Amino acid sequence: xxxxxxxxxxxxxxxxxxxxxxxxxxxxxxKKDNVRKFWEDIFIKLAVRPIxxxxxxxxxxxxxxxxxxxxxxxxxxxTHIPPSNPAKNVKSDFILKQxxxxxxxxIDISPSMIAQGRSNYREYGNVSFDQGNLEDGLMPQVLxxxxxxxxxxxxxxxxxxxxxxxxxxxxxxxxxxxSGSVLFFDIHGKYSPAWPKYWGEKxxxxxYTMAYLVPGDKRxxxxxxxFNLCYWDINDLRTLLNKAASSAGAELNFSFMLDRSIxxxxxxxTGLMSTKPMPIRYQVSRLxxxxxxxxxxxxxxxLKHLEKFKNLNPPAWERITxxxxxxxxxxxxxxxxxxxxxxxxxxxxxNTNIDLMSDELKFITWLYRNVDRFPxxxxxxxxxxxxxxxxxxxxxxxxxxxxxxxxxxxxxxxILK
Ligand SMILES: C[S@@+](CC[C@H](N)C(=O)[O-])C[C@H]1O[C@@H](n2cnc3c(N)ncnc32)[C@H](O)[C@@H]1O
Numbered sequence: 001x002x003x004x005x006x007x008x009x010x011x012x013x014x015x016x017x018x019x020x021x022x023x024x025x026x027x028x029x030x031k032k033d034n035v036r037k038f039w040e041d042i043f044i045k046l047a048v049r050p051i052x053x054x055x056x057x058x059x060x061x062x063x064x065x066x067x068x069x070x071x072x073x074x075x076x077x078x079t080h081i082p083p084s085n086p087a088k089n090v091k092s093d094f095i096l097k098q099x100x101x102x103x104x105x106x107i108d109i110s111p112s113m114i115a116q117g118r119s120n121y122r123e124y125g126n127v128s129f130d131q132g133n134l135e136d137g138l139m140p141q142v143l144x145x146x147x148x149x150x151x152x153x154x155x156x157x158x159x160x161x162x163x164x165x166x167x168x169x170x171x172x173x174x175x176x177x178x179s180g181s182v183l184f185f186d187i188h189g190k191y192s193p194a195w196p197k198y199w200g201e202k203x204x205x206x207x208y209t210m211a212y213l214v215p216g217d218k219r220x221x222x223x224x225x226x227f228n229l230c231y232w233d234i235n236d237l238r239t240l241l242n243k244a245a246s247s248a249g250a251e252l253n254f255s256f257m258l259d260r261s262i263x264x265x266x267x268x269x270t271g272l273m274s275t276k277p278m279p280i281r282y283q284v285s286r287l288x289x290x291x292x293x294x295x296x297x298x299x300x301x302x303l304k305h306l307e308k309f310k311n312l313n314p315p316a317w318e319r320i321t322x323x324x325x326x327x328x329x330x331x332x333x334x335x336x337x338x339x340x341x342x343x344x345x346x347x348x349x350x351n352t353n354i355d356l357m358s359d360e361l362k363f364i365t366w367l368y369r370n371v372d373r374f375p376x377x378x379x380x381x382x383x384x385x386x387x388x389x390x391x392x393x394x395x396x397x398x399x400x401x402x403x404x405x406x407x408x409x410x411x412x413x414x415i416l417k
Contacts, residue, residue, distance in 0.1 A: 027289055031213060034288035035264050035281050038386075039393045043260050044154060044186070045081045046397065047410055051182050051255070052081060052096050055149055061102035065148040067134055067169075067185070068157020069106025071116035075127065077154065101126050107142070108157075109133045134158070135165045138172045147178040153185035156408060159229040163204060166230070167244050174248035179417040186260060186408040190231040191316035193303065194265035194407060195273035198231055199312040205230055207273075212266040216277075224272065234404035241413065253414040259406030262323055262396055263301060267407070276305045287389040290382045294389075296335045301327050316405040326395050333361055334388055337368045338380070360391045 027034040055062055066074040079096050083089035106117050106129045114129045121127040132139040134157075151173050158166060173183060188208070191199055198206050205228035211219055234257060245252045264281045271277025279298050287294035301324045310317040336344040345368075349361050367384055376382040402409055 028282060028285045028292065029215060033281070034285040038288045039264060039284065039389070040155075040261055041077055043258075043393070043397060044077060044410065047256065047258065047412060048078070048152075048184055049081050049084060049095065051150070051184065051412065052078065053084065055182075056095065056100060060149075061100055062096070062150060063102050063146065063148040064104045064150045064152055065142070066104065066106040067151065067153040068160065069108050069117060069129065070110075070113050070155075070157075071108075072104075072106050072120050072127070072129070074106070074152055074154050075104050075121065078152070098124060098126070103128070105130060105142070105145075105148075107132045107134065107139070134169055135161055137165070137168050138176065143172065143176060147176055147181055149181055151177065151181065151183045151185075156186060156188050156229070158185055159188040159208075159231070161230065163230060163236075163240060167240055170241060170244035171248045174245050174250040174415055177250070177415045177417075179415065181415045182255075182412065183415060184412045186410045187237065188229055188231045189259060189402075189404040189406045189409045190233050191313045191320075191403070191405040192231075192261075192265055192267075192407050193263065193274070193306055193320055193405070194267035195231070196275075196306050196309045197273055199309050199316075201231075209272060211272065212270050216270070219270070221272075232404065232409060234402055234409055237404075237409060237411070241411075245415070249417070251416040253416055255412040255414060256400070256410070257402045258410045259319070259396070259399060259402040259404065259408075260410045261407035262320065262405055263327065265407035274305070278302075284389050284392065287385040290386065291378075292385070293378070293380045294334075294385050296331060296338060299331045299334075301331075313404070315403045319399065319403045319405050323395060323399070327392055330360065330364070330388060330391055330395075333364055334384070337364070337384075360395075364388065364391070 027037070052062075064075075064078065066072070069075075079094060079098060079101075081095050083092060083095050104127045106114075106127075108114055108117070108129065108131065111131055114131045117129040121129075130139060130142065132142075158169075161169065170183075177183075207226040208229040209224050209226050211224040238254070238257065241252060264284050266281055267273055269277060269279050269281045278301075280301070283294050283299045286292040287299075303320065303324055306317075306320070333345065333348055336348060345365060349358070349365060364384070364387065367387060371379050371383075374383050396406075
């Protein structure tokens, strides 16, 4: 028998062809950049967590319908929510386990997404994907199923629908659900600082592009592909939800409507629907990364180019500028710390009248003063940067009433019958 010899280069050929040896962008850019993982996903997880915790406490398995599910990103997200009290749950990383789910069904219009979703979750008997166009409402086979506990949709899938189709879909959901079911979704907000040119637009559907996935230096305006989305005014959205509910004989208990990704929209960076690209998301991804430092001069928010639009929606403008002020205070402090301007730091903390923020400012300063205690290689990259990003994120999450100025409006409603 010939002696078996492993073909040592074969494995490497395969690994290279599968892209494992491509240039690492280390989470600074791309679909699943650090901002998506540690800001946007976390925002969604923390908003949906009380709903999941309360459902799980009923000791029943959950039925989840994901609308515009892609390849099942929603399932991944829902099954990776950290517990609200980690100290009490040291043994369990996440609150919802696959075994807590009676059924997860993902609906999507794209055959490739459906095929990918089926392949991703092929070993799970409680997970299925159906192809369907939500523009036509829920498919007959879905309407025949038992009600779901959670009607779920993330990252703007429902923005693809014309308002009339969304109203019809919502009416179907409200009829199909049972009392206590929850609808949780996000949808594009109209008054994001990423697309000021839409703030005064009367048209219902307006262009959007995913050209942010192409790195800026390779992006050419003439090659950018556009498709239409509906950008929602938050009051119009609330009215539509109530109208669909009353036509279905249901009542809605609004748990929250929040603005997500106000300054870290991917299109803040591209500037494709504005006059001024600002690399804020990229810089926040650097902050969140343990190997990179944020470049402070690029993190300061200068919004002068938006001032001419401010009268189009005063509440949105007020929110944007309030958040901008808080954001910039954190960045100025970071800059002073980085430049070891002790006097400036002290004056800043002692003399700035910012009640709500003083804890955050003191905390950053404490971190700075305790730099030697952290056993890391680059204190700025590994400790300060991620904490600064989390503080910026938490300020966004501290606004409990959305005004429609986020890339997404995150909405949670309980359906009562
Ligand atoms: C931005 S992706 C979001 C995917 C996923 N929910 C996530 O969290 O990443 C939007 C998804 O909506 C789907 N979609 C767009 N229009 C749709 C329609 N009319 N009916 C069903 N799905 C649709 C797309 O195929 C795509 O998978």
